[in-house]
Amino acid sequence: MSEKNQAIKAVIFQLNDEEYGVDVQQVQSIERLLHITRVPKMPDFVKGVINLRGVVTPIIDLKERFSIEMTEYTNSTRIIIVQVEDKEVGLIVDAANDVIDIPADKIEQPPEVVGRIESDYIRGVAKLDERLLILLNLNKVLNAEELIAIANIEA
Amino acid sequence: METNQYLDLFLDESREHLQAINDYLLELENNPNELSLVHEIFRSAHTLKGMAATMGFEDIANLTHKMENVFDRVRNEELAATSQLLDILLNAVEALESMVDEISAGGDGQQDVSHLIEMLDKFDEKETSEKEDAEAEKSAEASVQMQLNEFERAVIDESKEQGYQALHIQVTLRKDCMLKAARVFMVFEVLEKLGEVIKSEPSVEKLEEENFDQQFSLVFITKVNQEEIQKKIMKVSEVEKVDVSILKISNEIVPVQNVELAAAQEKKQTQRNAQTKLSGQSSKTIRVNIERLDQLMNLFEELVIDRGRLEEISKELRVKELSETVEKMSRISSDLQNIILTMRMMPIEQVFNRFPRMVRSLAKELNKRVNFEIIGAETELDRTVIDEIGDPLVHLIRNSLDHGIEAPGVREQMGKDPVGSVTLKAYQSGNHVFIEIEDDGAGINVEKVLKKAIENEVVNEHEAENFSDEEIFQLIFSSGFSTAETVSDVSGRGVGLDVVKTKIESLGGTVFVESERGKGSRFIIQLPLTLSIISALLVEIGQEKYAIPLSSIIETAIITEKDMFHAHDQKVIDFRGKVVPLVFLNELFEVPNSEQPDEYYSIVIVKKGEKMAALVVEEFIGQQEIVLKSLGNYLTNVFAISGATILGDGQVALIIDCNALIK
Known part of the structure; x- marks a missing residue:
């Protein structure tokens, strides 16, 4: 099989009007909004922790993480539980309702700025029919060192 | 693969x-x-x-x-x-x-x-x-003639007075003898009808294990004459030769120590037997990955939370059948909880095991002679504690050998046994496990400790005046402290005991020391039985609930504005004659929608070693056994939070790390 025919399975979710994707391998589950316990002295995007079937799981709001416009949580708001390396984290997104195959040859290198998100966090963009999907680089998004750095600045 | x-x-x-x-x-x-x-x-x-x-x-x-x-x-x-x-x-x-x-x-x-x-x-x-x-x-x-200990001699002497004679019998079996143990047994059976065998060489156990060549000797007390005995033994088949002679008792008395030694060996033997029995039992155990036990624990926690909900529902509905079922379920689940918790317990043996060798090589290195004893290695502790306790113990044992036990020459001068003794002892008492490290060395030199503490500015002279010996002993756990005159490889880097204390406290335990000058010291470590479940006080601040570990709480109180004083821009209270700073948790944790009470303040007085702080909360909810959970690998170094727990309603409550709040 040539590389061009290979496809990436991605979970698609929404932040405002834009569609994003993360590799399905990194997704543990998708949850409805649960009660979140605030953790003090954390950057604003760290919303706190939830009880995910007995495991205390930190939750971050992706829109706040990327500093894009905030909206109220609604009925369709979801928490995507992802696992990156040894870290398990929940991401708050506006909606998550699709798993699709993205052919590797449809993925392009990200332009400098996509939807006001720094290109560091993006693995690539994919154009499928009329949809534009932004694939996230979760390792970067969940970089704990950055979290500490941010915490230090805020403190 | x-x-x-x-x-x-x-x-x-x-x-x-x-x-x-x-x-x-x-x-x-x-x-x-x-x-x-x-x-x-x-x-x-x-x-x-x-x-x-x-x-x-x-x-x-x-x-x-x-x-x-x-x-x-x-x-x-x-x-x-x-x-x-x-x-x-x-x-x-x-x-x-x-x-x-x-x-x-x-x-x-x-x-x-x-x-x-x-x-x-x-x-x-x-x-x-x-x-x-x-x-x-x-x-x-x-x-060489068979050696007899005092007891055996006493038996022989006594029987002689009663007209018996003591014989020395040497039996040689044929070289082609197949069932040596059986022949030995038959010889013994013959002899037991005629008198009493009081000693055999090799020992009876060894004879039974066929752990000898062709020959064995016996000391036998009887009234029957020698030839008859010889004849009767010869009737046992495959016996080649029997020599019977009257036992000559040498004047050389085997010293009593040997008896003790024999007794000690016997003890060891029984211990070893017990061990073999144990290892025999272990065939009935299986190895389980600790992660699976954690999973089991997590699932069980879920069950407990649902149990709480069910209990509430059954209370509301008041249906007899339902409440009976729920009650039964509650009982079963608390049994289950006990079982799951004990499954995580392991004998401390595996930590202690490595110490004898360490002590041996260390003693050689230091040119000291040490008798190291371990007591209570079967005491059980939670797996997480077991994993962590090794290093602090290494430190303390090294400390005992290096600073405690004196050189053999010095010990002799002081009229002590040149061989020092270090005892490591573990035992359970109530909800705690104690580990003691005791040596019979020099003990703690109070003046030297005090002098050093003042030199290193751990305390000032004025404070030091009123110190009791116990308080001075605790000083050796302060950071930047070491009284050894020479810095050695072994200890004396001045960080040891400080690190030990911090580590043990992080495990929810305490450490203290007792010592008598010239007679030795004893370090006592007190550890909670398990780390995964602790007793905590739940408090409410605004809409948020927090848990404070009971182990760090001294007491709770309700105070008014009048009880507060100002000192250096800091609100303080007078608690039993001590000035204790107030920590307003709502401000510290930036709790939203929290109201400052108008008149009464609920405070929790917590301690870190000797220091205290009064945490101002809004409401006490109550004491509860909580399950300690980590915040995961993403949120590390959260300020003043040591972990989280899941409450009965399924929500997460954070556990306050009092050590971080007291400076």
């Missing part, structure tokens, strides 16, 4: 065997003639060799093979278990351990062991020439 699935098993079992070899070697050092120990070692080394070869770890296999050769010769009494030989063997065990560790860390377990192999080879060859000498010596030993 076929062998991959066996790797864990290999690692576990190798560690067990190495530990066994290690233990037996140390025991062998004390009883160089105890061949059964060598047998055990040989067996372990042999198994290890086989396993390593199967798994393809050649260096391990080679080294164990050489060790096996040496053990084989010791076993056949061609080689004496000298301390020199034991040194090399222990080094080899250490090398094997490091290889096993490397494999477990993902390495290939290769290591240059040629120098060890060379040394073992040398032993293997060197002693061959001395073999004959040794043999000659051995036969000389055999002709």
